[in-house]
Amino acid sequence: MTDKGSSVDRVYETLRDMAINFDFKPGERLNETHLTSKLNVSRTPLREALNRLVAEGFLTLAKGQGFFCRALSPEQILELYQLRCALETEALRIGISTAGDEDIAAFCAYLDETEKTYGTCEDLSELLNMDEEFHMRLAGLCGNGELCRTLKNVNERIRYVRLVNLRQLRENGAQASENSYLSAHRVVADAVRARDTDKAVTALRAHIERRREQTIELVRLAYSQLYVPAV
Amino acid sequence: MTDKGSSVDRVYETLRDMAINFDFKPGERLNETHLTSKLNVSRTPLREALNRLVAEGFLTLAKGQGFFCRALSPEQILELYQLRCALETEALRIGISTAGDEDIAAFCAYLDETEKTYGTCEDLSELLNMDEEFHMRLAGLCGNGELCRTLKNVNERIRYVRLVNLRQLRENGAQASENSYLSAHRVVADAVRARDTDKAVTALRAHIERRREQTIELVRLAYSQLYVPAV
DNA sequence: GTGTGCGAAACTGTATACAATTCTGTGGTC
DNA sequence: GACCACAGAATTGTATACAGTTTCGCACAC
Structure with missing residues (x-):
């Protein structure tokens, strides 16, 4: 009965929890390939989740360099x-x-x-x-x-x-x-x-x-x- | 000199402007294919932009049904x-x-x-x-x-x-x-x-x-x- | 020892392909 | 006439492929 939710949602929640707890270190660059194998999804839904997290202030996105954990200052x-x-x-x-x-x-x-x-x-x-x-x-x-x-x-x-x-x-x-x-x-x-x-x-x-x-x-x-x- | 920005950024800004002005009608379903041809990008960057806009409250996302314009109430x-x-x-x-x-x-x-x-x-x-x-x-x-x-x-x-x-x-x-x-x-x-x-x-x-x-x-x-x- | 340039490897950004779900329209039944 | 079933079309969600950058390491010059 529990709507298992789309792949993006699952990945999104996992990544958000990790960002909240600073499992990613401040300013750390996120390697998409590593995350795909860790979370068992392809890069497409992964990147959609990452984009959401950027909009929510958990991550930043540097053009050509990918996603980074937010700073801690x-x-x-x-x-x-x-x-x-x-x-x-x-x-x-x-x-x-x-x-x-x-x-x-x-x-x-x-x-x-x-x-x-x-x-x-x-x-x-x-x-x-x-x-x-x-x-x-x-x-x-x-x-x-x-x-x-x-x-x-x-x-x-x-x-x-x-x-x-x-x-x-x-x-x-x-x-x-x-x-x-x-x-x-x-x-x-x-x-x-x-x-x-x-x-x-x-x-x-x-x-x-x-x-x-x-x-x-x-x-x-x-x-x-x-x-x-x-x- | 003007960093032309990534495809996602361009699409994102266009879509955000459209959402702000309610070029999408309240509750309207967005057809991704139409948008791709209109904006001359593939669905990948389009969807990344759409996901950002969901996180920002301009759009909503219904699982299996795609993206919708926010309500106006x-x-x-x-x-x-x-x-x-x-x-x-x-x-x-x-x-x-x-x-x-x-x-x-x-x-x-x-x-x-x-x-x-x-x-x-x-x-x-x-x-x-x-x-x-x-x-x-x-x-x-x-x-x-x-x-x-x-x-x-x-x-x-x-x-x-x-x-x-x-x-x-x-x-x-x-x-x-x-x-x-x-x-x-x-x-x-x-x-x-x-x-x-x-x-x-x-x-x-x-x-x-x-x-x-x-x-x-x-x-x-x-x-x-x-x-x-x-x- | 330090700095620099180059080339390969790694990675990001985008396009395309495919699978699964949803929508739509037609035909049939009550 | 209204409601339901079903098949085809359309659309979404995800995976994969490819092109363009960036990064990294190593060799070399100073």
Whole structure:
């Protein structure tokens, strides 16, 4: 029953996941022939998938030289954080003024539900998934599909750095930091429930921008982890 | 010297222009064979370009059925207006707090310069270009390339409806409306020069959202113009 | 040792060929 | 007259072939 999807779709999703996780190193040139044998498809659907990923900002395309992994630079990450902030705060504004009570209740219920597993979650990737899910649901309250799709793309592109961030916090034994994530979410959710736009936007903006200062250091750390195979 | 660019690039730009102007009708199925003969390329680069346009939201792709022009619906346009608002207001916030005085001066100078031609411009498409250029320069003050690229894409996707709007205003003999565009720009620019974030954001938001109420009617009008060849 | 030029190999960009699916129109049945 | 079945045509999705660049390595000059 599961529509196995076209070859392009399968290849596209595989490559996107690899790009998200920087399985391709920043600036690395992609060898199409290697990828075809790795993914068992011909170059035609492969290149169609690659072209999509270029349009989505995961890869770049240099005429005559082929496809490259996107760069990983503090500037780039900062730009994406700003973009994320723009999208999320506006979504929040719209959501607070237009979402139904039941939608907001469902959103808050999700937070309640995940609150327990948040502290006990060992897998950092899973933890990040939960955080992203929270933010996507928050944004989803605005009912704007275009906005959500754009946000999703941005989140995917900063995911690696965020993961590095979590690893760092975990290593520093900063259990508190995870709780601070959670409490920040709680503050926003409460403000949403109270339909207090200013309070919610302010809290959310602070929550997102908090990470900005560390970005330069985080990108440096990211590079070091990229080229040292995880134990 | 003009790098003639690859075949894909040329085809891509042509198709994108056609999509922006709804030379493809909303929901229309695109026949690849016809396009190949029209554009004098084989299906391989054609499909690569089409895949890019899907990723950019100009087209959709139905498995087994090929490529279709995007829909044109009030909901879609409203979503894009909201997205535009999110991007522009955030860019404005950032720009006011980070742009150099000389950048702001250059921005204001551009407004001064175009102010004259604004009233006398006969070509509505050209008029719209000028408006878009103003907004892109405004956004450009924030120095965030990702944000600007996203905004550019959004603007392209709502361009047709905005053009219909201008046509309508022109037909109603509403010269005043063009002046109102201009004066709104002036208000924003003055607030930017004064580094008054709240005032600038409020004015810009109002300027953009003003069009929202008319959207349903505008989309209806757009359809009528799409299927009646321009005289 | 360093830099340069050349030629082969590798790779990209595009065209074409083929397989599988979808669409279309005709005929038949109720 | 409306609905369904089916065969042929058209169209999409993928693989392969080919031409034009680029890259890489090696030899050679300085």
